[in-house]
Amino acid sequence: MSRITGAVRVGGVVGQPVNHSLSPVIHNAWLEAGGIDGAYVAFAPKDADGFAALVAAGRAGLIAGVNVTAPFKEQAFASADKVSKAAKLVSSANILAFHDGQVLADSSDGAGVLYALAEQAPALSLNSAHVVMLGAGGASRAAAGVLLQGGARLSILNRTRQRAADLAADLGAGVSVAEDEGVLETADLVINALSVPPQIDLSRLKIQAVVMDMTYRPLVTPFLQAARDRGLTIVDGLAMLIGQAGAGFEAIYGQKPPVMDMRSVLMAHLGEAQ
Incomplete structure (x- = not known):
């Protein structure tokens, strides 16, 4: 007590x-x-x-x-x-x-991302991993820093290309702007940092890919459910919140x-x- x-x-x-x-x-x-x-x-x-x-x-x-x-x-x-x-x-x-x-x-946003990945996707190594970030706002920026420190390379996929380009320029080496959804084919980790459900084709992902959503309401978002249906490892926003x-x-x-x-x-x- x-x-x-x-x-x-x-x-x-x-x-x-x-x-x-x-x-x-x-x-x-x-x-x-x-x-x-x-x-x-x-x-x-x-x-x-x-x-x-x-x-x-x-x-x-x-x-x-x-x-x-x-x-x-x-x-x-x-x-x-x-x-x-x-x-x-x-x-x-x-x-x-x-x-x-x-x-x-x-x-602690970045620390939350690392905690969630360690808890729910322990087999994923960030060193040399290709991470695709959906969105270019503050949540994306916070996650990007720790991912880059962990040795990952980052591609930003955002509807407004200029915002993605601005974020990539701020973050520097190891970050690029994705041309289109084709970038998903080589992704080891996809993180949804948007406040709305992303409309992307998860069938492009390799079966070893990990899919994370920063949202935790609902706990299993439609995005995560679609990834789970494909047999992919999923990481939810509740784990990030605890971290x-x-x-x-x-x-x-x-x-x-x-x-x-x-x-x-x-x-x-x-x-x-x-």
């Missing part, structure tokens, strides 16, 4: 809207499992001024740290005194930790999450079958 004393560390998730967030479920389960003197709540500031007030509370020592979601990730980045390499890559932050009046910003959360928990509470079956906790919360 978690315990609350006068030394409690308060963390939370901040967004607008935020009532759908699974972060309180995740973090409070970890706090309880570890018997940690902490609490984790949801903050929903109505605007940028409200978010700035929350950051000021952190500087004043009232909050230990927060996970940040839309629409405040860019403001979180701009409010920081120190910024991690991962956050600099995406020019946004989904973690703010407060220490002695200082604001430290980080991004992201671990980094946030450590930043806020100063320790790694206790070992537990968080996936089962979330599946029960969501009412999903295992």
Whole structure:
């Protein structure tokens, strides 16, 4: 059981809207499992001024740290005194930790991708792997950084070619813009970083390919179901969410999450079958 004393560390998730967030479920389960003197709540500031007030509370020592979601990730980045390499890559932050009046910003999106792949596609080696990224937005950028660090080469397939070209130029060596769906034929990993179901022909993929979707509602998206029907290895967004959360928990509470079956906790919360 978690315990609350006068030394409690308060963390939370901040967004607008935020009532759908699974972060309180995740973090409070970890706090309880570890018997940690902490609490984790949801903050929903109505605007940028409200978010700035929350950051000021952190500087004043009232909050230990927060996970940040839309629409405040860019403001979180701009409010920081120190910024991690991962956050600099995406020019946004989904973690703010407060220490002695200082604001430290980080991004765990990339860490979430690596965690999910290790958990659900352990046979995949990123070294020299060909990854096709669907989309060229912020989610794509966050994933791309860690994939490139892992030795992968990346092709960006996006409806608006110029956005893909801009992202490729920012990321540098190892990244190219895909001409068309023909790029799928040599893909070892395909990641959907779009907010809508992609309309691509999965029959082009080799049977050893891995397909990942960053979305977790529904858990098995139509995109993942189509890949599963082909017998491909699939990686869902829930695994990525858990991986992201671990980094946030450590930043806020100063320790790694206790070992537990968080996936089962979330599946029960969501009412999903295992």
